[in-house]
Amino acid sequence: MTDQLHIVSLGSSFAAGPGIHPQDEPPAARRSIKNYPHLLASSLNAKLTDLTSSGATLLNITTESQSAPFSKVTFPPQISKIPNDVDIITITAGGDDLGYIGGIFKDVWNNAWYGKAINFFIKVFRGFTSLLRKTPSDEATGDLSPKELVDRMGTTVDEIHQKFPKAHIFLVEYLALFGPETKPGRDVGFSQERIDHHRNVASVLQSAYGEVSSTRSEWCTRVPMHIHSQSNALGSKEPWVEGLSIRLLFQRGPMFHPNLKGMEAVANQLSTLIKNDK
Numbered sequence: 263m264t265d266q267l268h269i270v271s272l273g274s275s276f277a278a279g280p281g282i283h284p285q286d287e288p289p290a291a292r293r294s295i296k297n298y299p300h301l302l303a304s305s306l307n308a309k310l311t312d313l314t315s316s317g318a319t320l321l322n323i324t325t326e327s328q329s330a331p332f333s334k335v336t337f338p339p340q341i342s343k344i345p346n347d348v349d350i351i352t353i354t355a356g357g358d359d360l361g362y363i364g365g366i367f368k369d370v371w372n373n374a375w376y377g378k379a380i381n382f383f384i385k386v387f388r389g390f391t392s393l394l395r396k397t398p399s400d401e402a403t404g405d406l407s408p409k410e411l412v413d414r415m416g417t418t419v420d421e422i423h424q425k426f427p428k429a430h431i432f433l434v435e436y437l438a439l440f441g442p443e444t445k446p447g448r449d450v451g452f453s454q455e456r457i458d459h460h461r462n463v464a465s466v467l468q469s470a471y472g473e474v475s476s477t478r479s480e481w482c483t484r485v486p487m488h489i490h491s492q493s494n495a496l497g498s499k500e501p502w503v504e505g506l507s508i509r510l511l512f513q514r515g516p517m518f519h520p521n522l523k524g525m526e527a528v529a530n531q532l533s534t535l536i537k538n539d540k
Contacts, residue, residue: 267308270348270429271299272323272340272422275316275363276436277354279525281504281516290330291337292316296522298434299352301529306536311348313340319358320418341422348426350536354434356415356470359406362463366439366450366518369460370506373452411470419474419482427481430539432532433471435487436464437502437524441495449497449505464488485535487528494527502527 271277279294286293293314294300303310315328315337322328328337344351357363406414419431440461446454468488475484494502502524506517520528 265347267306267349268311268345268347269299269303269306269308269350269352270311270344271297271314271352272344273314273352273354273434274318274358275314275519276357277352277434278314278316278318279516280316280519282520282522282525286312288335290315290333290335294525296525298520298525298528298532301525302352302532302536305529305533308350311343311345313343314354315340317358318355320355320414321359323353323355324418324421341425344422344426346426348429350432351422351426351429352432352434352532353419353422354436355418356411356467357436359411359414360463360467362436362460362467363518365463366460367506369452369456370450373456408466408469411466412473415470415474416477419478423478423481429481431478431482432485432535433475433482434485434528434532435468435471437491437520437528438464438488438495439503439518440464441492441498443493443497444495445497451506483535483539485528485531487531490531491524491527494524 275292277297277299278292279297280292282294282296284295286295291314293312293316297312297314299310299312299314315322317331318328318340322337323340325339327339330337419433422431440457444450444457446452446457450457471484475482491502494500496503496505500523502520504516504519504521
């Protein structure tokens with residue numbers, strides 16, 4: 263009888279699943295029990311340790327504690343909670359290091375009529391304003407240069423591998439928010455120029471995933487969800503991500519984040535890779 267596979271998931275909101283109900287404990291993590299880590303573990307009948315937390319940076323995975331907004335909860339570096347019997351480690355992170363989603367929300371508030379209208383209500387919703395704590399400059403990559411992001415991501419996976427050398431690491435890319443069918447004014451409340459800007463930020467992020475995984479291929483695999491999800495971005499017939507709406511605001515839904523279909527798609531892709539790797 264073989265031992266049960268043990269999966270550990272690390273990273274930020276695109277793995278945690280804020281707004282996808284029901285949410286997991288503690289509430290400050292803004293983590294769903296229907297995020298891709300949970301769905302993956304269920305499909306493989308695996309044990310899961312889900313350490314993902316919305317707002318986490320790569321530094322919060324390895325060296326820095328993360329303070330949850332509007333809460334006294336502080337999460338230690340995620341690496342410190344990885345159990346020794348781990349077999350597989352999934353990581354989705356780096357967007358918060360670039361101010362990626364925060365930059366999108368900033369454009370909504372600055373340009374869309376509904377963004378301006380709901381700006382009055384933001385403080386009512388616990389944790390919502392944390393998305394704006396990082397406001398990137400007009401540089402395409404916000405706080406970090408592309409090289410700095412690659413270095414930080416590389417250091418992150420190297421530290422994890424050094425501590426858990428038997429575990430295989432899967433770098434799971436962010437789902438695409440802006441695809442070929444995304445239209446300004448209809449699907450997002452800002453211009454084509456700003457859509458292109460945020461696509462550029464996403465491109466820098468995905469390039470880092472590729473560069474880091476390609477030089478560590480024996481124990482680190484890239485999961486190319488960004489390309490795989492282009493036809494399911496905002497404005498598509500079956501989006502795997504959500505935009506911004508009054509309905510989602512009041513339901514505290516997954517605005518500019520994966521929805522349940524997106525999480526299912528990531529879990530299915532990962533499940534296939536893991537099964538084929540056995």
